[in-house]
Amino acid sequence: MSAKPKLYYFDGRGKMESIRWLLAAAGVEFEEEFLETRDQYEKLLQGGSLLFQQVPMVEIDGMKMVQTRAILSYIAAKYNLYGKDLKERALIDMYVEGTNDLMGFILMFPFLSAEDKEKQRAFIVQKATSRYFPVYEKVLKDHGQDFLVGNNFSWADVHLLEAILMVEEKKSDVLSGFPQLQAFKARISSIPAIKKFLQPGSQRKPVPDDKYVETVRRVLRMYYDVKAN
């Protein structure tokens, strides 16, 4: 039996969270090493483990993988969450990139000033409800199926649920005008592997707090200000 994938990142969401979600959705157990000190990060750098001197890094199947998108694609393909043919794969890629753009607005949120946080919250909700959610609402309504692509559970479904929950953390009733997405959320959340991941005590990370922000800033020597969109 091959070893469990090992994830190298901070003890928080950031760019690793979607990887945790996808592994969990595939029912794959994984280990994590959390970066707490600059020393740990420099050891990884000096050991040549970080191809572009960045995390996330995932040890999987004898590889030290970096680049979030590459890691996610590998996991999706390996665990049959990436469609049955090239056209389904293309659709999954489009939907995932859409949700990724939306999540990108949320990724740096914890690093903003209090004033910018309020501006960014409004921006996220506006983008979600006017650009991204209407797309997925229409896809689900038009084909009338349970999943976004090919009537099968895929990476696109996992990514969309993650994005929905992230936006709901910014505005809890954000799905009120999206009945298809409400039903989708309930359906995907009840898939056993997802349900397990959503329960307390799983490897899902909480909303980033000040301690997470301080650790990331210290380890990466991130001394600059981050601005809202």
Ligand SMILES: N[C@@H](CCC(=O)N[C@@H](CS)C(=O)NCC(=O)O)C(=O)O
């Ligand atoms: N394109 C990369 C970007 C990764 C990235 O920006 N990682 C940050 C932490 S979230 C990092 O390691 N920054 C250190 C640096 O760039 O020097 C990916 O998607 O994985």
